[in-house]
Amino acid sequence: MKRLEHLLEVWIFNSRxxxxxxxxxxxxxxxxxxxxxxxEFFHVVVHIFQLxxxxxxxxxxxxxxxxxxxxxxxxxxxxxxxxxxSKIDTAGHVDRPEWMGKVxxxxxxxxxxxxxxxxxxxxxxxxxxxxGNLGVTEISWHSPLAWKVVIHVVLIFSGVLFALMDRIxxxxxxxxxxxxxxxxx
Numbered sequence: 001m002k003r004l005e006h007l008l009e010v011w012i013f014n015s016r017x018x019x020x021x022x023x024x025x026x027x028x029x030x031x032x033x034x035x036x037x038x039x040e041f042f043h044v045v046v047h048i049f050q051l052x053x054x055x056x057x058x059x060x061x062x063x064x065x066x067x068x069x070x071x072x073x074x075x076x077x078x079x080x081x082x083x084x085x086s087k088i089d090t091a092g093h094v095d096r097p098e099w100m101g102k103v104x105x106x107x108x109x110x111x112x113x114x115x116x117x118x119x120x121x122x123x124x125x126x127x128x129x130x131x132g133n134l135g136v137t138e139i140s141w142h143s144p145l146a147w148k149v150v151i152h153v154v155l156i157f158s159g160v161l162f163a164l165m166d167r168i169x170x171x172x173x174x175x176x177x178x179x180x181x182x183x184x185x
Contacts, residue, residue, distance in 0.1 A: 043059070
């Protein structure tokens with residue numbers, strides 16, 4: 001029976017490799033974003049003299065947005081792979097990001113929500129820059145702009161709650177293990 005239990009545990013432990021194709025797919029997704037980034041960049045360069053100032057700003061914000069999504073994917077790939085599949089052996093490579101191998105699930109959540117809030121902020125900024133193209137009657141609580149503001153505020157609030165929950169959990173962990181006290185950590 002002990003041998004069967006061991007085999008089951010080995011099989012369950014090795015099942016973590018089923019996640020590897022997900023991370024490879026996300027690497028391909030970064031490649032797709034690179035293609036989209038290149039197309040948008042080329043469009044701006046070719047039409048720079050025909051575009052208005054606000055159109056150029058919107059195009060640049062789109063480039064920033066694509067870049068932030070690519071960064072978010074990279075964080076997910078590195079952290080997810082290292083936390084759930086296997087450590088990435090970079091043999092002490094000089095360009096290894098400092099945070100790599102140090103971001104636990106809690107840190108990953110905070111990095112993800114921070115990236116999502118930044119992406120939401122860029123989308124909101126794009127909407128504000130483009131607000132001149134909307135008629136005055138279109139701006140109401142039922143308008144897409146109002147919904148973007150509401151969603152952004154909800155994302156910020158969620159991020160603050162995630163950070164607060166992690167801080168409370170960390171404080172509880174220190175108190176339980178005698179590594180700190182509530183008064184003088």
